[in-house]
Amino acid sequence: MDTYESVLLVKNEVFVFKIPPLTTNRGHRAADWNLAEPQWIGRMRLVAKGDECIIKLEDKTSGELFAKCPIDVYPGIAIEAVSDSSRYFVLRIQDDNGRSAFIGLGFSDRSDSFDLNVSLQEHFKWLKKSEEIEKEKGEPKQELDLRFKDGETIKINMKITKKDGGDAATKPKVKSLGGGILPPPPAAPVRIAPPPVPSVNSSPSHQPPNGSKPESWGEFASAANNNPR
Template sequence: MDSYESVLLVKNEVFVFKIPPRPSNRGYRAADWNLQEPQWTGRMRLVAKGDELIMKLEDKATGELFAKCPIDKYPGVALEAVTDSSRYFVVRIQDDNGRTAYIGLGFGDRSDSFDLNVALQDHFKWLKKEQEGEQTQQQNLDLGFKDGETIKINMKITKRDGSEGNRPKRAVGGSGGNLLPPPPGGSRLPPPPSPQHAPSPAEPTPGNSEWGDFNSASAATSQNPITPANQQNWVQF
């Protein structure tokens, strides 16, 4: 797109004049030029190429380039209006080697000079809007952290019931009350066997002589039940 040329304005008849040096105390005046004898007559084309804007003075029959004027802004040094007429301008032409010179440029009709003003103003308005749009796009896309820039995140974790803090510790030893420790200095006796697993009176439980005496007494009682005849002896015991 930068190599594509867009023609903004064409005027088939323009006049070029040789101008005297610029007065130090005032601007250029077209009345100081020899307007009856122009130095050259030809065609003017205003061409935009990317961000560049060039006024080209060409032969209107062959299209051969007579001079060109790069315009970086308007109003500016490259193209300046005279103080006494709206149809004449001072143009700074430039060759391929960078050498510059100033010439006078005039139109035969005021409408032609008006068209030139409008085309110049529209181009630089468009160029300014394009530059502002590119800057805005770059700012929107620049989402990365700058050098030394950090971010701080404050995270607050809330439990499902809305409470905060540590959960209460579960009791050790399964569900139910706490187990009491055994009494100091003694050993715990094993629990008595259930009736279905109790040994017969003739078979004492090994290692537990205390429970053997208890079983013997139980067996004697079952053999001699308490009756009215021996109840008196039981009470005396």
């Protein structure tokens, strides 16, 4: 399956300069270039194809390729910033035969060079993340070990509740006699009848003296009736 080319950045006007050989350790300086007379003016496209990242310098009318700069890492030797300006870079261009040369690349505005920096950083950050994901896919997954280690225990706190919602601790306990038989109900209280009321005959005021027998009520009534008024 062919890998499609994706465009990361396009700048319609860039300048290419011929740069002198580097003779000091201070790096490249744009002031050493003939900035008033660029060697070429055209369009720049930053493209990605698979793992490759390439700066392509093309004719802005016909699209004909002028030069290309493969970039394998950033920052790196393929593209370097100059020491005295943020708008200029040194590119290592290559042809199809593997021959290489160094040229100067410049932008008319600092925002254009800033966009190039950000696009390169984001691309290689994404590339690194993709490599990490692919590496993780190839690694065997470790199974989770749930076995207890030597001397390791587990404590479980369980609370059991009866279905009827009652709590055995709150229910009154019924004591039983031997054999599980309930005790008989308590006996009804015994009521004692009050003593009888003494009759008139039994009153001590009517008792005959010296233990003689009392007269009957009939005789008493007859005597009363015979008494003259």
